[in-house]
Amino acid sequence: xxxxxxxxxxxxxAADVSVMTVSRAFxxxxxxxxxxxxxxxxxxxxxxxxxxxxxxxxxNQRTDFVSxxxxxxxxANFAETVDVLSTQLALGGMQVLLxxxxxxxxxxxxxxxxxxxxxxxxIVVTGGQHTPDARKLLxxxxxxxxxxxxxxxxxxxxxxxFSNAEAIQGVVDHLVDRGYARISFLxxxxxDDFRGMERRAGFVAAMARHGLAADRxxxxxxxPASMKEGAAALALMxxxxxxxxxxxxxxxxxxxxxxxxxxxxxxxxxxxxAIAGFxxxxxxxxSHPRLTTIDPMPSEIGLRTAxxxxxxxxxxxxxxxxxxxxxxxxxxIDWKLIPSESTGExxxxx
Amino acid sequence: xxxxxxxxxxxxxAADVSVMTVSRAFxxxxxxxxxxxxxxxxxxxxxxxxxxxxxxxxxNQRTDFVSxxxxxxxxANFAETVDVLSTQLALGGMQVLLxxxxxxxxxxxxxxxxxxxxxxxxIVVTGGQHTPDARKLLxxxxxxxxxxxxxxxxxxxxxxxFSNAEAIQGVVDHLVDRGYARISFLxxxxxDDFRGMERRAGFVAAMARHGLAADRxxxxxxxPASMKEGAAALALMxxxxxxxxxxxxxxxxxxxxxxxxxxxxxxxxxxxxAIAGFxxxxxxxxSHPRLTTIDPMPSEIGLRTAxxxxxxxxxxxxxxxxxxxxxxxxxxIDWKLIPSESTGExxxxx
DNA sequence: TCCAAATACGTTAACGTTAACCTTGGATGA
DNA sequence: TCATCCAAGGTTAACGTTAACGTATTTGGA
Numbered sequence: 083x084x085x086x087x088x089x090x091x092x093x094x095x096a097a098d099v100s101v102m103t104v105s106r107a108f109x110x111x112x113x114x115x116x117x118x119x120x121x122x123x124x125x126x127x128x129x130x131x132x133x134x135x136x137x138x139x140x141x142n143q144r145t146d147f148v149s150x151x152x153x154x155x156x157x158a159n160f161a162e163t164v165d166v167l168s169t170q171l172a173l174g175g176m177q178v179l180l181x182x183x184x185x186x187x188x189x190x191x192x193x194x195x196x197x198x199x200x201x202x203x204x205i206v207v208t209g210g211q212h213t214p215d216a217r218k219l220l221x222x223x224x225x226x227x228x229x230x231x232x233x234x235x236x237x238x239x240x241x242x243x244f245s246n247a248e249a250i251q252g253v254v255d256h257l258v259d260r261g262y263a264r265i266s267f268l269x270x271x272x273x274d275d276f277r278g279m280e281r282r283a284g285f286v287a288a289m290a291r292h293g294l295a296a297d298r299x300x301x302x303x304x305x306p307a308s309m310k311e312g313a314a315a316l317a318l319m320x321x322x323x324x325x326x327x328x329x330x331x332x333x334x335x336x337x338x339x340x341x342x343x344x345x346x347x348x349x350x351x352x353x354x355x356a357i358a359g360f361x362x363x364x365x366x367x368x369s370h371p372r373l374t375t376i377d378p379m380p381s382e383i384g385l386r387t388a389x390x391x392x393x394x395x396x397x398x399x400x401x402x403x404x405x406x407x408x409x410x411x412x413x414x415i416d417w418k419l420i421p422s423e424s425t426g427e428x429x430x431x432x
Numbered sequence: 433x434x435x436x437x438x439x440x441x442x443x444x445x446a447a448d449v450s451v452m453t454v455s456r457a458f459x460x461x462x463x464x465x466x467x468x469x470x471x472x473x474x475x476x477x478x479x480x481x482x483x484x485x486x487x488x489x490x491x492n493q494r495t496d497f498v499s500x501x502x503x504x505x506x507x508a509n510f511a512e513t514v515d516v517l518s519t520q521l522a523l524g525g526m527q528v529l530l531x532x533x534x535x536x537x538x539x540x541x542x543x544x545x546x547x548x549x550x551x552x553x554x555i556v557v558t559g560g561q562h563t564p565d566a567r568k569l570l571x572x573x574x575x576x577x578x579x580x581x582x583x584x585x586x587x588x589x590x591x592x593x594f595s596n597a598e599a600i601q602g603v604v605d606h607l608v609d610r611g612y613a614r615i616s617f618l619x620x621x622x623x624d625d626f627r628g629m630e631r632r633a634g635f636v637a638a639m640a641r642h643g644l645a646a647d648r649x650x651x652x653x654x655x656p657a658s659m660k661e662g663a664a665a666l667a668l669m670x671x672x673x674x675x676x677x678x679x680x681x682x683x684x685x686x687x688x689x690x691x692x693x694x695x696x697x698x699x700x701x702x703x704x705x706a707i708a709g710f711x712x713x714x715x716x717x718x719s720h721p722r723l724t725t726i727d728p729m730p731s732e733i734g735l736r737t738a739x740x741x742x743x744x745x746x747x748x749x750x751x752x753x754x755x756x757x758x759x760x761x762x763x764x765i766d767w768k769l770i771p772s773e774s775t776g777e778x779x780x781x782x
Numbered sequence: 783t784c785c786a787a788a789t790a791c792g793t794t795a796a797c798g799t800t801a802a803c804c805t806t807g808g809a810t811g812a
Numbered sequence: 813t814c815a816t817c818c819a820a821g822g823t824t825a826a827c828g829t830t831a832a833c834g835t836a837t838t839t840g841g842a
Contacts, residue, residue: 087574089828100792105830113790130572135549137828140490141797155518156511165506168532177550180530182518199485200527222480224437309718335714345720364685365715368659370695439798450822455800463820487798491827 088131096129097122108133146176148391149197152208153185154306159361159380160208163230166384167206174392176203183208185274185305191216198223204391210234210243211276226394230383232277233414240394242387242413246277247284249376249417253330253358254288256374256419260426262328262356265289266298268315268340269332275305278332281360285330298323302336312339320347327355328425334359334366337373341424352426362420371423378417386413438481446479447472458483496526498741499547499555503535504656509711509730510558513580516734517556524742526553533558535624535655541566548573554741560584560593561626576744580733582627583764590744592737592763596627597634599726599767603680603708604638606724606769610776612678612706613644618665618690619682621651628655628682631710635680648673652686662689670697677705678775684709684716687723691774702776712770721773728767736763 090104097104099118106114107122125131139145148171152160168178179200181193191213197205198219204226210233212220220227220238227238233245257265267285270278282299289296300319302311312335319326331337337359344351351357351371359366362377390411440454447454449468456464457472475481489495498521502510518528529550531543541563547555548569554576560583562570570577570588577588583595607615617635620628632649639646650669652661662685669676681687687709694701701707701721709716712727740761 087828091828101828102793102830103791105828106791109830113788115790118790132551133549134551134828136486136490136495136551137797138830140486140827141829141831143797145486154515155505156508156515158506158508161506161511165504165532168505168530172531177529179527180518181522182515199483201482201484201486309714313718338715339718342718342720364659365688368663368689368692370692437798441798451798452800452823453821455798456821459800465820468820484798487827488800490797490829491799491801493827 087134088129089134090131093122093126093129093131097125145201145203147179147200147202148176149179149181149200149202149205151181151183151190151193151197151206153183155180155182157306158363159378160231162380163384163387166381167388170385170388171391174388174395176391187211187213187216187274191219194219203395204228206230206387206391208232209276210237210241211274212238226391228387228390230387231378232280237410237412239410240390240412241410242383242390242415244378244415244417245284246280247287249378250281250284250330250360251288251291252417252419253360253374253376254285254292256421257328257330257356257358257425258292258294260356262425263294264298264323264325264327265294266300266319266323266326266329267296267332268300268312268319268329269302269307269336270305271299271301272304278302278305278307281332298326302332307333307336309335309339309342312336313343314339316340316343329355329357331357331359334361334363334373334375337375337424338363338365338369341369341371341373352424356425358425362418366420366422369424374422374425375420376417377420379415382415386415437484438479439484440481443472443476443479443481447475495551495553497529497550497552498526499529499531499544499550499552501531501533501540501543501547501556502558503533505530505532507656508713509728510581512730513734513737516731517738520735520738521741524738524745526741537561537563537566537624541569544569553745554578556580556737556741558582559626560587560591561624562588576741578737578740580737581728582630587760587762589760590740590762591760592733592740592765594728594765594767595634596630597637599728600631600634600680600710601638601641602767602769603710603724603726604635604642606771607678607680607706607708607775608642608644610706612775614648614673614676615639615644615678615680616648616650616669616673616676617646617680617682618650618662618669619652619657619686620655621649622654625655628652628657631682648676652682657683657686659685659689659692662686663693664689666690666693679705679707681707681709684711684713684723684725687725687774688713688715688719691719691721691723702774706775708775712768716770716772719774724772724775725770726767727770729765732765736765 090101093104094101104122107119155161171178181197183190183193194216206228208231210229228240228242229237230242232243267282270282286296300315302315329340331340337357340357341351344355349355359373359375362375366373366375440451443454444451454472457469505511521528531547533540533543544566556578558581560579578590578592579587580592582593617632620632636646650665652665679690681690687707690707691701694705699705709723709725712725716723716725
């Protein structure tokens with residue numbers, strides 16, 4: 083904190099008014115003369131006064147913080163959600179407090195505990211999977227809790243998300259529709275990577291629904307899966323299931339890694355092998371060939387989450403019938419299948 | 433903030449002790465009996481008490497916040513710096529406050545102003561370019577100011593960065609070394625994208641140093657340049673300077689976009705055209721061919737910045753001779769050239 | 783002309799926690 | 813046996829801002 087901090091008291095003395103008048107000068111308060119306000123503001127400039135939000139927040143019992151907990155910021159999808167969320171909340175005067183779990187539920191619990199001490203107005207978590215203690219903390223926090231990027235079977239409170247399993251089924255349907263049958267899955271098997279695991283489960287379910295064997299499962303390492311791991315997984319897949327005609331990947335980085343491995347081996351995509359990803363990363367739209375993928379609408383998630391929070395915290399909002407309990411809000415995000423070059427043209431059975 | 437907040441006062445009443453004793457129970461304070469502490473902690477659990485850091489921070493005049501201002505979080509390089517920085521600072525009990533400028537100096541100024549009101553312990557900015565008012569705000573903030581990801585000619589205070597111009601010269605040297613002469617540059621021309629512009633300037637200077645013409649400059653759009661813009665820029669370059677044998681790109685996304693455009697056109701990289709990027713993104717290490725690039729050591733920047741902050745704020749640090757003014761610290765990060773497949777083998781003049 | 787209402791301030795107390803200092807009842811040692 | 817010390821607490825006041833309320837002074841309408 084600044085060593086020599088000029089406070090409102092100093093300003094008041096210099097302007098020969100009360101501290102309250104100074105306070106009013108910095109607010110949209112009409113019960114202060116225009117000239118007085120201007121004089122105080124000019125004086126503030128001169129004395130180098132900086133408004134102390136921490137004191138104001140403390141006094142008002144309102145921090146204007148929103149805690150956002152995510153696995154990692156080093157992921158284009160999460161980054162986009164956070165970008166939009168932060169920007170939108172900033173418009174409402176709120177500041178996001180970011181925390182990273184490193185894909186560990188234990189760290190998530192510790193983070194939630196820490197975050198709650200900062201008295202945020204709301205807390206946003208990624209995924210619907212938490213430790214029992216984390217759930218308890220969230221439930222008793224007394225502030226809006228929003229789970230995102232998932233469609234929890236038993237939500238804590240509000241939800242802005244989608245079913246990863248369903249989205250993957252969209253990919254499988256697309257491949258089956260194009261005539262593919264011998265389909266492998268790359269990714270998601272390890273420990274705390276619940277989104278990856280849910281995508282794998284969705285793959286298995288979708289294959290079963292089509293009467294196809296879903297035993298071509300190739301794991302990648304613990305989350306986050308890198309492009310390199312995608313390449314390695316494809317190599318492993320070719321070794322174990324050489325007659326595979328299409329691969330569904332748990333993420334675009336995995337898919338792109340797999341694509342590069344094909345390029346190195348002279349395997350033509352999609353002629354010899356089709357590849358589908360997940361996430362609609364920038365790379366999917368420009369790689370050669372372009373990757374078929376699922377767009378989970380990360381900016382939509384960020385936007386809807388921000389707007390939900392602003393609405394929940396808006397004191398001027400029209401109270402519903404039951405004054406205190408409006409009930410949790412569940413916003414389902416519509417993922418979009420983006421069919422592209424890497425899963426080829428529809429040409430009968432393959 | 434939680435509707436019904438249990439305070440230390442409530443806890444004190446329940447435990448039949450003074451508020452101060454409760455406070456001590458939550459600190460590493462030895463002047464409290466082990467049994468009393470345990471009793472209070474258990475009671476806290478029961479009553480659902482949550483420690484209020486905002487009050488503690490206010491009372492202590494210490495927020496444990498560090499403001500970090502960057503162009504965008506949706507950039508793997510910045511994201512990595514922030515990831516490491518946040519994680520490292522969290523070890524010291526500090527929380528990062530993130531702000532995004534969207535590559536606009538005007539927004540940077542507004543952000544700095546807002547951030548300073550939160551009374552952070554230190555402020556980290558990206559780049560050495562600021563509006564005059566922003567500079568003034570930083571200089572008078574009374575807290576450590578660290579400029580990163582750049583090597584400012586006139587630093588505000590501390591610096592953890594590198595010269596983008598020099599780094600690009602490393603790329604040019606590498607290309608010239610491999611025998612390339614007709615070299616184009618893609619990227620960096622627009623408004624507030626100073627890092628891109630500095631890289632372009634570095635390119636021009638390096639070419640001049642080698643006695644080569646540096647007139648093959650192809651701009652991309654305003655920052656951040658996308659892969660798609662990289663592809664478009666390459667197309668434009670081929671049109672304008674068809675005899676080009678190598679392209680230096682202001683970033684890896686641009687370089688990868690250019691690479692895909694080559695693939696689509698049947699241009700063999702590096703046989704027909706060499707491509708070099710900047711940033712050592714994941715994609716550079718796995719694309720086919722792999723991209724020659726510059727690693728600006730983003731995690732190193734984050735780590736060194738975090739450690740610098742922790743050291744500057746550590747009250748137990750040995751005071752230097754002059755008690756108050758140690759003088760600004762300038763940490764130069766060593767970028768690394770990563771030569772790879774996209775700039776081919778050294779085979780004489782091209 | 784006179785009173786009510788509006789305008790432009792000032793006063794008081796409080797938000798939850800903690801540094802600094804004070805108090806008490808043993809234990810310790812000579 | 814008594815001064816001394818320590819462990820384990822308690823008291824007081826303060827961090828900077830603002831909601832709520834109080835008080836002059838001016839304004840305007842009948």
